Amino acid sequence: MEEQSHLMQTLGGVTLAGHLVALPVPHDGSDARNKQDIGDILHQIMTITDQSLDEAQAKKHGLNCHRMKPALFSVLCEIKEKTGLSIRGSQDEDPSDPQLMRLDNMLLAEGVSGPEKGGGAAAVAAATAAVGVGADNSIEHSDYRAKLSQIRQIYHTELEKYEQACNEFTTHVMNLLREQSRTRPISPKEIERMVNIIHRKFSSIQMQLKQSTCEAVMILRSRFLDARRKRRNFSKQATEILNEYFYSHLSNPYPSEEAKEELAKKCAITVSQVSPDLGRYCAQEPSAVSNWFGNKRIRYKKNIGKFQEEANLYAAKTAVTATQAVAAAVQNSQTNSPATPSSGSSGSYSLPGSGDMFMSMSGLNGSYQPAQVPNTGQTQGDSIRHAIGQSLGYSDGLRGNSLYSPHGLNGNGGWHDAVTPSSVTSPIEGANSVHSDTSN
DNA sequence: CTTGATGATTGTTG
DNA sequence: CAACAATCATCAAG
Numbered sequence: 355m356e357e358q359s360h361l362m363q364t365l366g367g368v369t370l371a372g373h374l375v376a377l378p379v380p381h382d383g384s385d386a387r388n389k390q391d392i393g394d395i396l397h398q399i400m401t402i403t404d405q406s407l408d409e410a411q412a413k414k415h416g417l418n419c420h421r422m423k424p425a426l427f428s429v430l431c432e433i434k435e436k437t438g439l440s441i442r443g444s445q446d447e448d449p450s451d452p453q454l455m456r457l458d459n460m461l462l463a464e465g466v467s468g469p470e471k472g473g474g475a476a477a478v479a480a481a482t483a484a485v486g487v488g489a490d491n492s493i494e495h496s497d498y499r500a501k502l503s504q505i506r507q508i509y510h511t512e513l514e515k516y517e518q519a520c521n522e523f524t525t526h527v528m529n530l531l532r533e534q535s536r537t538r539p540i541s542p543k544e545i546e547r548m549v550n551i552i553h554r555k556f557s558s559i560q561m562q563l564k565q566s567t568c569e570a571v572m573i574l575r576s577r578f579l580d581a582r583r584k585r586r587n588f589s590k591q592a593t594e595i596l597n598e599y600f601y602s603h604l605s606n607p608y609p610s611e612e613a614k615e616e617l618a619k620k621c622a623i624t625v626s627q628v629s630p631d632l633g634r635y636c637a638q639e640p641s642a643v644s645n646w647f648g649n650k651r652i653r654y655k656k657n658i659g660k661f662q663e664e665a666n667l668y669a670a671k672t673a674v675t676a677t678q679a680v681a682a683a684v685q686n687s688q689t690n691s692p693a694t695p696s697s698g699s700s701g702s703y704s705l706p707g708s709g710d711m712f713m714s715m716s717g718l719n720g721s722y723q724p725a726q727v728p729n730t731g732q733t734q735g736d737s738i739r740h741a742i743g744q745s746l747g748y749s750d751g752l753r754g755n756s757l758y759s760p761h762g763l764n765g766n767g768g769w770h771d772a773v774t775p776s777s778v779t780s781p782i783e784g785a786n787s788v789h790s791d792t793s794n
Numbered sequence: 795c796t797t798g799a800t801g802a803t804t805g806t807t808g
Numbered sequence: 809c810a811a812c813a814a815t816c817a818t819c820a821a822g
Contacts, residue, residue, distance in 0.1 A: 585801045585818055593800095608811085644810085645802060652812065653800085 391422060414537055428541075435541065457564040464571050466506045467564075502571065509567045516563065520556035524549050588646070592621035594668075596646050600654075601668040606769060607651055614643040651769075 398417060402410050417423065461467035531545045588596070599617055600607050609617060618641060654661050 587800065587819065642801075646800090648811070648813095649801070652814095656813095 418536065432541075433539075435543070454561055454564070457561065457568055460568050460571070461509075461564060464568075465502070466509055466567060466571060505567060505570050509563065512563050513560065516556060516560055520553065523556075524552050527552060588621065588642075595621050596643070596650070597664065597668045598672055600647065600650050601665050602672045604665070607647060607654075608769070609643070609647060614641055614647075618643045 398413060402413055402417075405413065458467065527548060528545055531540050531548060534540060535545075596617060599609065599613070603609070621643070
């Protein structure tokens with residue numbers, strides 16, 4: 355092991371007898387006898403390396419048994435402490451570096467280093483279970499889970515191995531130092547420091563292990579469930595929730611960050627439906643909710659007709675579920691609303707979204723309809739509405755309904771900035787009755 | 795396999 | 809930087 359030699363070098367450097375010059379006398383043994391004694395001992399120590407092995411051995415033994423030995427030892431230790439080692443005290447504190455923290459976080463999030471049992475399944479399950487859908491990805495992810503738990507296992511065995519090696523090495527070094535402390539000035543404090551150094555070394559190895567584990571996980575992830583290309587459809591509930599929001603905010607379908615988060619939570623899409631935890635260190639995950647709304651807006655705009663049915667559906671849904679009381683009130687106030695042809699099975703609603711819907715249509719000036727309505731040449735509002743209405747199976751009678759404050763889609767294909775996003779809190783924003791009879 | 799739907803990505807724009 | 813627009817790649821139904 356490379357560490358070992360390094361450590362030994364350190365040890366050697368620290369403890370070489372070079373430091374042992376000019377010794378103050380321990381206690382007040384002021385008599386010449388003592389001074390002479392100590393001087394003698396020191397001399398012996400200093401010259402011990404010049405002697406032959408046998409000779410030195412014998413001398414060493416003699417010194418060890420010397421009555422002044424304990425005192426000398428502690429003094430030497432003290433001196434060493436003050437000279438060579440004092441430098442090092444400052445740069446000692448481990449920086450508890452953020453890199454390691456990051457790795458730890460990731461491993462924890464990934465379920466690699468986290469609570470035992472279940473392997474990666476724990477993490478993935480946690481990620482997907484909350485979804486409430488879970489079912490669809492279970493198969494998809496089983497392979498991933500297997501691999502992940504494999505990684506996890508390797509990680510743990512390696513970790514254990516390193517720990518064991520670290521302990522072994524530590525005790526070994528400690529024994530060695532203790533042994534040597536009989537002949538060299540090595541204080542317990544020094545030994546402790548040595549142990550710390552060893553631990554630092556090993557923890558850096560551990561970090562490497564963590565790093566490579568992280569890399570492995572990342573690779574695995576990118577291979578198996580990177581949703582970048584292998585897209586998964588959202589669950590039914592998810593799209594439902596998103597659609598509900600979209601159509602009930604049709605005049606301004608731009609959810610705020612909070613709203614997006616809320617939606618994401620509700621839909622359990624989270625960030626890019628991969629895994630909620632991943633978002634944190636996988637910096638470049640745009641919100642899937644944002645994607646969805648982006649797609650939705652553009653596609654809705656491109657072909658409103660196609661979404662009409664859907665719009666009615668969701669508008670109705672929100673109306674029914676959320677605002678029955680208000681709806682009733684509104685309905686009362688509009689009992690004489692222009693009767694539309696067949697009252698569909700669901701009857702007539704006061705539709706929060708539908709208001710927008712028709713406003714949108716009323717705001718059209720031709721940029722939307724080419725896709726769906728074979729334009730007869732007329733491009734002005736009424737005729738377009740007519741055309742759209744026809745294409746949707748709406749009678750002309752609806753035109754009357756569509757004459758509301760024109761916000762929503764503007765003529766250029768963008769949504770007006772909803773100055774009063776009244777729809778954000780209360781979906782009810784217009785009193786109009788719409789029939790969801792889309793029989794066509 | 796074809797086709798429409800759909801989530802994600804990329805490049806552009808204000 | 810967010811929104812848009814175009815496009816890609818995959819899904820899922822037929």
